[in-house]
Amino acid sequence: MTRRVLDVESVLAFVTIADFQSFTRAAEALGTTQGAISVKLKRLEDRLGYKLLERTPRLVRLSAQGSVFLNPAREFIAAHDRAMAALVCESRRFRLGIAEHVAGPEIPLLLARLSERDPALTIEVRLENSRSLLNAFDEGALDAVIVRQEDDRRSGEDLGPEHFGWFAAPGFYHQPGKPVRLAALAPCCGVRDIAIRALNSADLEWSEVFVGGGHSAVMAAVSAGLAVAALSCRLAPPDAVEVGQRLGLPALPSSRIMLHSTLTDHRSRDALRTLVAVYREHRVPVHASVAF
Incomplete structure (x- = not known):
């Protein structure tokens, strides 16, 4: 045989x-x-x-x-x-920075796939705001970063679009004629800047009633019905609803998610290809057609 x-x-x-x-x-x-x-x-x-x-x-x-x-x-x-x-016998480190407002449920799978492809790879992940990550990347403290395009205008690998909306708890009540109660990330956050520019351009009054504490804290404030927040449609709390049209809030411009890296060796580029493929896989809308 x-x-x-x-x-x-x-x-x-x-x-x-x-x-x-x-x-x-x-x-x-x-x-x-x-x-x-x-x-x-x-x-x-x-x-x-x-x-x-x-x-x-x-x-x-x-x-x-x-x-x-x-x-x-x-x-x-x-x-x-x-x-x-x-x-x-070569143990290597892969230092990856992911912006807090970009990181989603795909991260555990992403790390698992990277580990499967290269068992000798030690993966270090840093979650912070885009500007802090880009500074660390420029200083050589990170090998790759995933951030929004408007946070850094240099060329990079385009991972796909990011759409934003105004989210609040289903029972959130906004009193007509009063400033919009806004929950936002820290003042250095680009998502906050997008939201405030949109409100100002529409000549709408707003008041920040919950500021800082990170992305998870803002989502908790939204779920608790304390305020409205500008959030990624992909990462909004599952118990929140989009209220932009109901409250007469301005549409928010879309963004692009970019990968920046200085790695050029074969094994590192292989890890980056895996990272890009997993990230794109989890950004496909639930009802989108699957590509072959």
Whole structure:
């Protein structure tokens, strides 16, 4: 009986496609093309004699055999990476800064994927306001930062749009003719600047009744019904509602999320590709079509 030998790159292609449920985003994460990753998957399926993934015009999902093979495939890749790391014996640090108003529920998965791809990588994450992170980046204290575009005009990797809205608790009451009660981040926060410029341009009176304390504190103030806040539509508290139209508040301009990095070596760029792919995956709206 001929022994079937697995190809590491083909198995990695399968696992990555399964994780992202997208050929396009898997190719981005692996730094290759959709065509190349399709060829690797076909090679693996031919080697095993099973169809591992089912592909339709709207989604990619595991076949019955793919579901059985996925965890052993992960273990196969992890064993390969451990073996390679043992030979290299090079423990490295990856110092990543993420702006507080940008960080969302994708962060734990992002860190897990980075660790899976490079077990010798020690990841350090710093959550602060954009300006503090950019200063640390310019001083060489951070290897990469994720911030909003208007906080820094230099060129970088565009991770996608960020849309903002006015959020409050469902029962929040604003007395007509009175200043809008506003909860905001610290005075150095760009989101606060956007909100105040919009209110001033619309000639609306406002009063900050809750200032500072970080993004989580502002969201807590919103959930408690203390005030209205300008927040990312992606990161607003699940129990809050958009009240801009109801209260006659001005529309807030959208932003772009940018990745800045000085890293150029192969292993670091590989980590950055994984970071970008995971971040973009979790920024796709729930009802958006999945790209293949």
